[in-house]
Amino acid sequence: MSHDHTHDHTDYQPDIEDFPFTDRMVMTQAIAELIVEKGICTADELRQQIELMDSKEPALGARLVAKTWVDPEFKSRVLEDCAKAAAEIGIDIGDIPIKAIENTEDVHNVVVCTLCSCYPRMLIGLPPDWYKSRAYRSRAVKEPRKVLEEFGTHIPDNVEVRVHDSTADLRYLVLPARPDGTADWDERKLAQLITRDSMVGVTPAKSPDDT
Amino acid sequence: MTALRYSPGDKVQVREAYPPGHVRTPHFVRGCTGEVQEIAGVFPNPEELAYGRDGLPSVPLYRVVFKQSEVWDGYEGPAADTVVIDLYEHWLEPRT
């Protein structure tokens, strides 16, 4: 972080673009500078952490799910130990355990965190605003079918809706069901059907007609 | 290794307790009866970690499944709908 005033804006320019700035933006910058000045961490480490999170996108989770669709043994390993299975395909999910849960003909899974906003960020990135909203956190657990309808998802009454309240040490990744009409598709093409929302469980995977 | 008090299939009731500090047991599930689905692992106690302590001894965490119709009065969906919540052992009591 540049402290000289020669107007090398590159370090903190992004904040300037956020005008009008708020107290908490100032506080954030102040804390970042203080912990660097105190030698608690380096500016590089903060930057690398931001880059790490920028690299975590739904595409990672989609790649994992697509492989479970074409490789049943891999799927078993994902359900057994997601971190280990993800590592097989070069994805590091870090220290917080992620549990994969599979949608089937009989069960549709959907994830919420009613107490805060726990989310499988190391596989699908940071959560969308709605996941952190009061409306979603309050209602998804009590009237999941209504909330799913708001996402355009209708689950027939003969399918169990199973809500996972991600309250403690685990994070949850839904493995959406493979859509019909994709029998001859390869992993790369299948991955394009697997959206972020389908891995939270608020929508199914896209159908081949949607691509 | 901490001894596990419950096994998958055990019926358990969530304690009806309302401590004012940091806990990870949602309010809506207190007093409800469910079934242990699986053991999620053993983790430092979040109620200790939250106050800057080490959380030891670690506590077992269970994934407990509840019928939605038992959690909510007048649940509108089918009777088969469920909610699964991760609960620490000290929040559970045996239920036969």
Added chain:
Amino acid sequence: MTIRRHHDMGGLDAGPVDRSEHDYAMWEKRVDAIVKVLSTPDRKLLSTDELRRGIEELGPGVYDELSYYERWISSATNLLLEKGVITVDELGKKMAEVEARWIKDRETAE
């Protein structure tokens, strides 16, 4: 007594889910990075549960008034103060410095 704490909202009535989204701003990513870096196993200056507890203790008004990462940085800052990692005086001076610098930069940019 059956106290329901403010953050513990599962099952409460609420309106429809607003599905509009915003891209995370750089300052929000920086909050995230600060928290992650402070909680690495070699530092352990913060834990997830301490951060959560601090957010819960912001109280109902502030909890709803602040955005997600505003809650995070508020909680993290309070924890750093409590633990003596930073002092109130250092924080106040640094915030004043940052603010003055940003105001000056904005004027220069215009």
